[in-house]
Amino acid sequence: MPGILLGDVFPNFEAETTIGKIKFHDFLGDSWGILFSHPRDYTPVCTTELGRAAKLSDEFKKRNVKMIALSIDSVEDHHGWSKDILAYNNEKPESTFPFPIIADDKRELSVKLGMLDPDELGKDGMPLTARCVFVIGPDKKMKLSILYPATTGRNFDELLRVIDSLQLTAQKRVATPVNWKPGEQVMVLPNIPEDEASTLFPAGVYTKELPSGKKYLRYTPQP
Missing domain, CATH: 3.40.30.10 (Glutaredoxin)
Structure with a gap:
């Protein structure tokens, strides 16, 4: 194709x-x-x-x-x-x-x-x-x-937002959540162990408690 x-x-x-x-x-x-x-x-x-x-x-x-x-x-x-x-x-x-x-x-x-x-x-x-x-x-x-x-x-304003996310995540080991805008919290990638995450993100990592008990929703301030 x-x-x-x-x-x-x-x-x-x-x-x-x-x-x-x-x-x-x-x-x-x-x-x-x-x-x-x-x-x-x-x-x-x-x-x-x-x-x-x-x-x-x-x-x-x-x-x-x-x-x-x-x-x-x-x-x-x-x-x-x-x-x-x-x-x-x-x-x-x-x-x-x-x-x-x-x-x-x-x-x-x-x-x-x-x-x-x-x-x-x-x-x-x-x-x-x-x-x-x-x-x-x-x-x-x-x-x-x-x-x-x-x-x-x-929506070309949305394309700017997408490019902001692409450029950030190309440089930092993070992902951007739904409706993210520059300056807002980002997400720690699931494949980063907790001890490494604390070193990578000195501003702190917040984990949201979930019914499953799985700690995969992890946030940190935008690096």
């Missing part, structure tokens, strides 16, 4: 974009990356999505994350539509768009990465790109993937 799994090295593809031709790994350098596709330029939900992504671009930069979008439209269409997105954000059309957009008009990359939505067809009867999200680490391996249908817009 086409597509890529968590932990796989992300393909080092070449593509035409709004900033010229790129080789993906060179584009990322030693940064994290987020590649996200949308069904079509000049459509309502996509405009709101990329508008929000553009608004949050400085937040992604703070986290050393390079953003890049993709659809099956041409570079020319991307440039024209970018002006509409800027206007949606109440910015001047001549402003610089904060991240590049890939032109996959032959659908070659979309097929390779499993990004097509078989239930959403264009005027030519061909499938459009779904709303995919891929987060790639500095090691070029895929750390997260989310796939939305064309009818459901994404």
Whole structure:
């Protein structure tokens, strides 16, 4: 099957974009990356999505994350539509768009990465790109993937939260619980013995008592 799994090295593809031709790994350098596709330029939900992504671009930069979008439209269409997105954000059309957009008009990359939505067809009867999200680490391996249908817009604020968790847990031996936000308590991994946990987390480890008597719900302040 086409597509890529968590932990796989992300393909080092070449593509035409709004900033010229790129080789993906060179584009990322030693940064994290987020590649996200949308069904079509000049459509309502996509405009709101990329508008929000553009608004949050400085937040992604703070986290050393390079953003890049993709659809099956041409570079020319991307440039024209970018002006509409800027206007949606109440910015001047001549402003610089904060991240590049890939032109996959032959659908070659979309097929390779499993990004097509078989239930959403264009005027030519061909499938459009779904709303995919891929987060790639500095090691070029895929750390997260989310796939939305064309009818459901994404939450880019949530993607920032997810990246905060990915970056924290890549550096520290912790996990983040449901609805976690930066600065809140994190969870001690089950495979860390109690004596090691007390050394690793000098701020203290709190264990919640459970009917089973098993001590697996362990919390500690964010390291």
